Amino acid sequence: MIKARVTVTLKNGVLDPQGKAIEGALSSLGFDGVGGIRQGKVFDLELATADRAKAEADLKAMCEKLLANTVIENYTIALS
Amino acid sequence: MKSAVVQLPGLNRDRDMIAALTKISGKAPVTVWQTETELPDVDLIVIPGGFSYGDYLRCGAIAARMPVMQAIKAKAEAGVKVLGVCNGFQILLEAGLLPGALMRNASLKFVCREVKLEVVNAETDFTRAYGKGQIIRCPVAHHDGNYFADAETLASVEGNGQVVFRYAEDTNPNGSVNDIAGVMNVKGNVLGLMPHPENLIEAAHGGSDGRGLFASVLDVIAA
Numbered sequence: 001m002i003k004a005r006v007t008v009t010l011k012n013g014v015l016d017p018q019g020k021a022i023e024g025a026l027s028s029l030g031f032d033g034v035g036g037i038r039q040g041k042v043f044d045l046e047l048a049t050a051d052r053a054k055a056e057a058d059l060k061a062m063c064e065k066l067l068a069n070t071v072i073e074n075y076t077i078a079l080s
Numbered sequence: 081m082k083s084a085v086v087q088l089p090g091l092n093r094d095r096d097m098i099a100a101l102t103k104i105s106g107k108a109p110v111t112v113w114q115t116e117t118e119l120p121d122v123d124l125i126v127i128p129g130g131f132s133y134g135d136y137l138r139c140g141a142i143a144a145r146m147p148v149m150q151a152i153k154a155k156a157e158a159g160v161k162v163l164g165v166c167n168g169f170q171i172l173l174e175a176g177l178l179p180g181a182l183m184r185n186a187s188l189k190f191v192c193r194e195v196k197l198e199v200v201n202a203e204t205d206f207t208r209a210y211g212k213g214q215i216i217r218c219p220v221a222h223h224d225g226n227y228f229a230d231a232e233t234l235a236s237v238e239g240n241g242q243v244v245f246r247y248a249e250d251t252n253p254n255g256s257v258n259d260i261a262g263v264m265n266v267k268g269n270v271l272g273l274m275p276h277p278e279n280l281i282e283a284a285h286g287g288s289d290g291r292g293l294f295a296s297v298l299d300v301i302a303a
Binding site for chain 2: 013014015017018021065066067069071072
């Protein structure tokens with residue numbers, strides 16, 4: 001079994017109103033000098049294979065087909 | 081003209097849509113469940129609003145991968161008219177049938193109110209009953225209606241006349257780029273919009289500004 005983590009983030013230039021709100025909330029808690037917050041998503045997956053190349057290819061296909069909306073999001077794949 | 085309404089778990093505006101189509105065309109639409117792979121022979125397929133799959137992952141993302149969407153894609157390619165309202169619009173974008181994406185409202189709040197829409201393109205199968213530049217009233221109810229497209233896509237969508245409706249008179253409720261409320265595909269047979277024209281079709285609704293869209297697409301415009 002291979003464990004993997006997929007991280008999906010907004011592309012540069014895509015407005016992130018949630019990130020902005022979080023930034024405002026941190027500032028109101030007294031954390032000064034925090035900027036550029038972007039909210040994203042993390043998926044932890046377990047793949048029933050030992051073939052790392054296949055796992056990586058499958059994960060890429062999963063990202064392209066479902067996990068990320070590539071119109072607005074980028075993704076990275078990490079195998080453990 | 082025959083129509084069909086798609087049903088998926090979590091969609092909740094299907095009954096409003098069925099009522100609107102029935103009242104305006106005089107014929108009840110057929111309903112199509114998400115697992116169908118063969119669609120009935122209809123002229124118009126409507127994906128109504130709601131919260132398909134609880135808006136999990138992204139609004140419309142899971143619905144867009146259901147079997148019925150492959151069948152709808154094939155019908156759209158064959159020229160059948162497809163209309164997506166609210167969550168239906170989100171599903172059409174996620175399925176790649178329309179350009180762009182819908183993001184969380186800029187205010188981060190769910191908005192449920194009436195807005196003004198400008199009919200930007202009145203030369204479509206969906207808007208023939210309106211005049212170009214006409215301002216109509218229409219209700220909205222959504223959390224993720226903030227239309228976004230990258231600069232290149234936006235330029236082509238604007239340049240091709242694919243922007244069909246824009247929020248007018250400073251009523252943009254969600255931060256959509258260029259005040260875009262509804263877009264169609266290049267071929268002009270697939271339209272998606274966030275507002276709910278099916279909820280403003282008769283006196284009991286307090287107006288009938290939404291009726292023209294259905295009259296146009298169902299080809300029942302009064303002479």
